[in-house]
Amino acid sequence: xxxKFVRAYTRxxxxxxxxxxxxxxxxxxxxxxxxxxxxxxxxxxxxxxDFREQNDYILYFLPLGGIVTVFLYSIFHYKNDKxxxxxxxxxxxxxxxxxxxxxxxxxxxxITHLFGGSAxxxxxxxxxxxxxxxQLGRWLKFDDADKRVVVLCGMSAAFSAVxxxxxxxxxxxxxxxxxxxxxxxxxxxxxxxxLIASYFSAFFGLKESVFPMLEFPPLDWLNxxxxxGLSILCALLSIAxxxxxxxxxxxxxxxxxxxxxxxxxxGSVIVLLSLxxxxxxxxxxxISVIAKAVNEGEAVPYAxxxxxxxxxxxxxxxxxGGEIVPSFFIGATFGCTFGHIVGFSPSVCAAVGMxxxxxxxxxCPITSLLISFExxxxxxxxxxxxxxxxxxxxxxxxGLYQDQTIVYSKYRTRFLxxxxxx
Numbered sequence: 001x002x003x004k005f006v007r008a009y010t011r012x013x014x015x016x017x018x019x020x021x022x023x024x025x026x027x028x029x030x031x032x033x034x035x036x037x038x039x040x041x042x043x044x045x046x047x048x049x050d051f052r053e054q055n056d057y058i059l060y061f062l063p064l065g066g067i068v069t070v071f072l073y074s075i076f077h078y079k080n081d082k083x084x085x086x087x088x089x090x091x092x093x094x095x096x097x098x099x100x101x102x103x104x105x106x107x108x109x110x111i112t113h114l115f116g117g118s119a120x121x122x123x124x125x126x127x128x129x130x131x132x133x134x135q136l137g138r139w140l141k142f143d144d145a146d147k148r149v150v151v152l153c154g155m156s157a158a159f160s161a162v163x164x165x166x167x168x169x170x171x172x173x174x175x176x177x178x179x180x181x182x183x184x185x186x187x188x189x190x191x192x193x194x195l196i197a198s199y200f201s202a203f204f205g206l207k208e209s210v211f212p213m214l215e216f217p218p219l220d221w222l223n224x225x226x227x228x229g230l231s232i233l234c235a236l237l238s239i240a241x242x243x244x245x246x247x248x249x250x251x252x253x254x255x256x257x258x259x260x261x262x263x264x265x266x267g268s269v270i271v272l273l274s275l276x277x278x279x280x281x282x283x284x285x286x287i288s289v290i291a292k293a294v295n296e297g298e299a300v301p302y303a304x305x306x307x308x309x310x311x312x313x314x315x316x317x318x319x320x321g322g323e324i325v326p327s328f329f330i331g332a333t334f335g336c337t338f339g340h341i342v343g344f345s346p347s348v349c350a351a352v353g354m355x356x357x358x359x360x361x362x363x364c365p366i367t368s369l370l371i372s373f374e375x376x377x378x379x380x381x382x383x384x385x386x387x388x389x390x391x392x393x394x395x396x397x398x399g400l401y402q403d404q405t406i407v408y409s410k411y412r413t414r415f416l417x418x419x420x421x422x
Contacts, residue, residue, distance in 0.1 A: 020188065023149070026140070027189035030153040031196025034132045038125060038161035039201045041106055045121055045162075046206070048114035049284055059283065062115040062271055066263035069108045070318055074259075076100055099138075102131040108320040116283035117270065118310035119321020121162055126322075129158025149186045156190040157197035164206070166198040168371035172364055176401070179363045180408030180416075211294055213377035214351055224386065226344045231356045231387045233338065234331055235394035238360025241308055241330060242398045245323065246422050249316035259318055266317030270310060282310040285321075286329040290354070294376075297346030299336035307333070323400050324358065331357025348383065351376050356387040360395035363404065363420065368392075397421050 052058050109124035133154020137147030152173045160169035170190045174182045217223060256262035274283060281289050281300075286307065293299040300306075311326040335353020339346035351372075359368035365388045372384040397406050399420030409416045 023189040024192060026136075026150060027153055027192035028196060030133060030136055030150060030189070031157050031193040032200065033136060034129050034154045034157035034193070035161045035197030035200040037102070037106075037132060038128060038158040038197060039204055039206060041110075041124070041128060041158075042121075042162045042201060042206050043204065044110055045113055048110050052114055052116055052284065053280070056280065058114065059116040059271055059274060059280070062117060063264045063267035065111045065115040065117075066267040066317065066319060067260055069111055069320060070259045070263050072104060072108060073318075076104055099131060099135040102128050102135075105131070105320060112314070112319040112321045113284050115267075116274065116280065117267070117314040117319040117321065118282055118284065118286070118307065118326060119314050119319060119323075120285050120325025120328075121322060122159065122324040123322025124320060125158040125162040126155050129154035129156070132158070149183075149189060152183060152186040153189045153193040156194040160194040161197040161201040161206075164198060164201060165371050165374040166194040167374055168367050169194045169198075171370055172362075172367040175364045175367050176362060176404060179399075179404065179406045179420075211291065211351075211375050214294070214347060214380060216348055216380035216383055217345065219382045223344065223383075226342055226349075227352055227383055227386045228390055229342075230335060230338050230349055230352055231390035232394050234334065234353050234356035234387070235360045235391040237304070237330065237334060238327070238357050238391070238395050239398045241323075241327065241357075242361060242400060242422060244308055245312050245316060245400075248312040252316055263318040266313050266319075269313055273310065277306070282306050285325045287325070290325075290329050290332045290350075293332040293336040293350040294347055294354070297336060297339065297350065299333040299346075299350070301337045301340075303333040304330040304337070323361065327357050327361045327400075328354050331355070348380070351380065352383050352387045355384060356391040359388050359391040360398075361400045363392065363395070363399050363406070365389070365392045 105124045105127045109119070109121060112119050113121070130151050131154070133151040134147060136154065137150035140150070142150060155173040156169045159172060160166040163169065170187070171182075173190055174184070174186060177183070219227075252262050252266070256265065270283070274280060281303070289299070289303065307326055307329045311323065315321065315323060331354040332350040334357070336346045336350040338344075338353065339349030355368050355372045358371070359365055362368070368388045368391075369384055372380070372388075393410060397410070397418065397420055399422065402419060402422050404420045406416050406418050406420060408414065
C-alpha cells in the first residue's frame with residue numbers, strides 16, 4: 001500500500017516538475033526575447049523624448065507624423081485597429097494578435113512621442129509583448145490554451161522592461177483581462193519572464209525610478225478622511241476621463257471620417273494648443289510633470305484638465321500610445337492641487353491621486369497596490385489601501401478597455417460577466 005502511494009505520488013511530482021521545467025524554459029525564452037525588444041523600444045522612446053525636448057521645432061511635424069502613422073496602418077490593413085483591446089480579446093480566445101502588429105506599434109508609438117503627441121507607452125508595451133508572445137507560441141507549436149499563457153508572459157515581460165515594475169507587470173497581465181478572476185495558470189511563467197525582462201532592462205541602465213521613497217505621515221482620522229475624499233474625486237475623474245476619451249473619438253469619427261484628414265487636423269490642434277499655452281508640458285508622456293508633482297509638490301492647478309484634452313485629441317485621432325501614463329499625470333497633478341487646497345502634503349496627495357486614478361481607469365486594485373510599493377515604497381501602505389479600495393468601488397463599471405470583462409460585481413457577491421463601459 002505504501003509503495004503504491006509512493007509510486008503514485010512520485011508520478012504526480014514528476015509530472016508537475018515536468019510542467020514547471022517546461023514553463024520555466026518558455027518564460028526564460030520569452031523574457032529574453034520580449035525583454036530585449038522591449039528594452040530597445042524603451043531606449044528609442046527615451047531618445048525620441050530627449051530629442052523632442054531639446055528641439056522644440058520637431059513639434060511642427062506632428063501632423064505629418066500622423067499621416068505616416070495612418071499610412072503604415074493602412075498598408076498593413078489595420079484601418080480599424082483595436083489596440084490594447086486586441087490583446088485582451090486574444091486572452092479571451094476571441095481573436096489572435098498577428099506578428100506584424102509588433103513592428104507596427106513599435107514604430108508608430110515612437111513617431112507619436114518624437115513629434116509631441118500626448119500619450120503613454122504602456123499600450124505599446126502590452127501590444128508589443130502580446131504580439132511577440134503570440135508569435136513565440138506559434139513557433140513552439142502550442143495549442144490555443146498554452147499560446148494564451150505565452151501571450152500573458154509577453155505582456156508581463158514588455159510591461160516590466162518598459163516600466164521597471166516587475167511585480168505590477170506580472171499581476172497586471174493576470175488581472176486586467178477579467179476583473180474578479182485571475183489567470184493563475186500563467187503565474188510562474190509570468191513571474192520569471194517579468195523578472196528576466198526587468199533585469200535585462202536594468203543591465204542596460206534603463207531602469208531608473210524618478211520617484212523617491214516618500215515619507216508618509218501617520219494615518220489619523222483627518223488624514224484618512226482627506227484620503228477618502230481624494231480617492232472618491234479621483235474615481236469620478238477616472239470616469240470623466242474615460243467618457244471624454246470615447247466622446248472625443250465618436251465626434252472625430254462622425255465629423256472627420258477620412259483618417260488622414262482627422263489625424264492631420266488633430267495634430268495641428270495639438271501644435272496650436274502647445275503654442276498658445278507656451279509650454280511643452282502636455283506633449284509626450286509628461287513624466288517630468290508627474291515627478292515634479294510627487295517629488296516637489298508642485299503642479300499647475302488646471303494641468304489635469306489640459307492633459308485630458310491633449311490625450312483625448314491625440315489617442316482618439318489615431319496616434320499610437322497608451323492612456324495609463326496620461327492617467328498617472330492626471331491623477332498626480334489633480335492630487336497635488338487637492339493637497340494644496342485642503343492643506344495636506346501635496347506630494348503625498350499626488351502619489352495617492354496617481355494610484356487612485358490608475359485603479360479607476362484599469363479596474364486593477366492588486367496591480368495598483370503593487371505599483372504603489374514599487375514606485376513609492378511601502379511606507380504609505382494604509383494610504384494606498386484606502387485609495388485603491390475607494391477608487392475601485394466608486395469608479396463603477398467604467399474602464400479604458402472595451403474588451404475587459406467584469407466577471408464579478410463590485411458591490412455584491414454576484415456573478416456579472418459584462419464588458420466595461422467606455
